[in-house]
Amino acid sequence: MKNHHHFPGSSPDSERITLRMEKIIIHGGKPLTGEIAVSGMKNAAVAIVLASVMTEDKCVIENLPRISDVDISLELLRARGVRVKFLNRTTVEIDSTVMDSELYGEDDLARKMRASYYLVGALLARFGKARVGCPGGCDFGARPIDQHIKGFEALGADVVMEPDVINASASDGLKGASVYMDVVSVGATINVMLAAVKADGVTVIENAAHEPHVVDTANFLNACGADISGAGTDTIKIKGVKQLHGVTYAIIPDMIEAGTFLILGAATGGRLKISNVIPKHLDSITAKLEEMGATIEQDDEAVTVSTTGPLSRVNIKTQPYPGFPTDMNPQMCVLMSLAQGVSTLTEGVWENRFRYVEELKRMGAKIKVEGRTATVEGVGALNAAQVRALDLRAGAAMIVAGLAAEGRTEIDEVHHIQRGYEDIIHKLESVGADIRMVSIPDNLFDKAN
Numbered sequence: 001m002k003n004h005h006h007f008p009g010s011s012p013d014s015e016r017i018t019l020r021m022e023k024i025i026i027h028g029g030k031p032l033t034g035e036i037a038v039s040g041m042k043n044a045a046v047a048i049v050l051a052s053v054m055t056e057d058k059c060v061i062e063n064l065p066r067i068s069d070v071d072i073s074l075e076l077l078r079a080r081g082v083r084v085k086f087l088n089r090t091t092v093e094i095d096s097t098v099m100d101s102e103l104y105g106e107d108d109l110a111r112k113m114r115a116s117y118y119l120v121g122a123l124l125a126r127f128g129k130a131r132v133g134c135p136g137g138c139d140f141g142a143r144p145i146d147q148h149i150k151g152f153e154a155l156g157a158d159v160v161m162e163p164d165v166i167n168a169s170a171s172d173g174l175k176g177a178s179v180y181m182d183v184v185s186v187g188a189t190i191n192v193m194l195a196a197v198k199a200d201g202v203t204v205i206e207n208a209a210h211e212p213h214v215v216d217t218a219n220f221l222n223a224c225g226a227d228i229s230g231a232g233t234d235t236i237k238i239k240g241v242k243q244l245h246g247v248t249y250a251i252i253p254d255m256i257e258a259g260t261f262l263i264l265g266a267a268t269g270g271r272l273k274i275s276n277v278i279p280k281h282l283d284s285i286t287a288k289l290e291e292m293g294a295t296i297e298q299d300d301e302a303v304t305v306s307t308t309g310p311l312s313r314v315n316i317k318t319q320p321y322p323g324f325p326t327d328m329n330p331q332m333c334v335l336m337s338l339a340q341g342v343s344t345l346t347e348g349v350w351e352n353r354f355r356y357v358e359e360l361k362r363m364g365a366k367i368k369v370e371g372r373t374a375t376v377e378g379v380g381a382l383n384a385a386q387v388r389a390l391d392l393r394a395g396a397a398m399i400v401a402g403l404a405a406e407g408r409t410e411i412d413e414v415h416h417i418q419r420g421y422e423d424i425i426h427k428l429e430s431v432g433a434d435i436r437m438v439s440i441p442d443n444l445f446d447k448a449n
């Protein structure tokens, strides 16, 4: 996340999110064995939490991942007068019967994550206008939102980009339209879908993203009374409805969290069962793990990974779903480093997703990046080192590398990891990892002793 520490939040909760300074300490080199249950999907949760206000009613969201991006989403709603109440650890009730469209004092908060842009689609649908701080999120080069804006404009909204704020309004109401996406974009597909749900008439989104979180958001909205068909294909059709109503809805499991743990199992050479997953969502990942020589066993809601010897090289290009996910790029690069032979990893989604390579090189990896392709020479084993979590998935990759490497690895800037991995320390401890989180003053104390 860019400028993370420069934007203190507007409430005690967001300050807690901002100012927490922790690091992870790992003593790696042990095979991990056991079962890890995956949490709800981050990128579905942030969309569904923000979309829930379109119902003007009470929604109960289950299987909510307890991560800081979800905290920020809930905080963005609280800042506008929405009532948020946890019914248990992973179930939240969001009561948006009362919501103030004019309150927008949380611009700094919006900048702390990417998904705050969904509030634009949701507020446009509810109030016909939206004023939201510009989104932030992980830094992998330019992250334009031109396709979101193009879609809103096609539906009849005026969108004005102020330096730090997105201002959108549809004084004559939103009207269904045909929207062709110039690039396959998860965010733009979901955002235009949100805005179209209560528009007058039919909207057709062409060249839509297929990701499971697009489908989950559509399923949630349909459960609320929306009329969306085709989610998960190239063409999504939305017939505008007058009103939505509240529901109880459970978020799908996080395929990227699951994929990260599968790679961890293959990297550490034990036997890891990853449960509470939808195995189909993991096909692109398990196919590559098998190609590298790992053993994959599947049942209805779990995938188990084990290895019987060194892994072999592989070539991968990240692509929109159902291709190999870009959000698995850094973790896969760690596994390629541990394999035998020379692999290539081509990034097909983001302009610059290889910043983590410098950190991995500190652990002995041999990687050369040219443009969007990394050539990864397998080195068999990595060495422990002090590294940084430069973004969310890069941070996850450092954990995988640290658990695979013999010795003590320290990972700084772990707030990035906390944005998207629920309770990762306990989950990993439960399968035998020697990993702990220390706050920085504790850590200084630790070193002094």
Ligand code: EPU
Binding pocket: 042, 043, 046, 114, 115, 138, 142, 143, 144, 145, 146, 147, 148, 149, 183, 184, 185, 186, 187, 188, 209, 326, 327, 349, 350, 351, 392, 393, 420
């Ligand atoms: N793009 C445009 N114009 C737009 C929107 C996107 O040119 O208006 C381009 C982007 O520059 C990029 C490509 O389209 O090259 C795909 O971007 P997309 O819009 O799909 O990404 P996003 O919605 O901003 C989500 C996830 C990311 C994940 C990408 C791709 C959320 C909150 N974030 O981002 O997740 O990498 O889709 O799958 O859903 C993560 O979880 O670690 C993460 C970064």
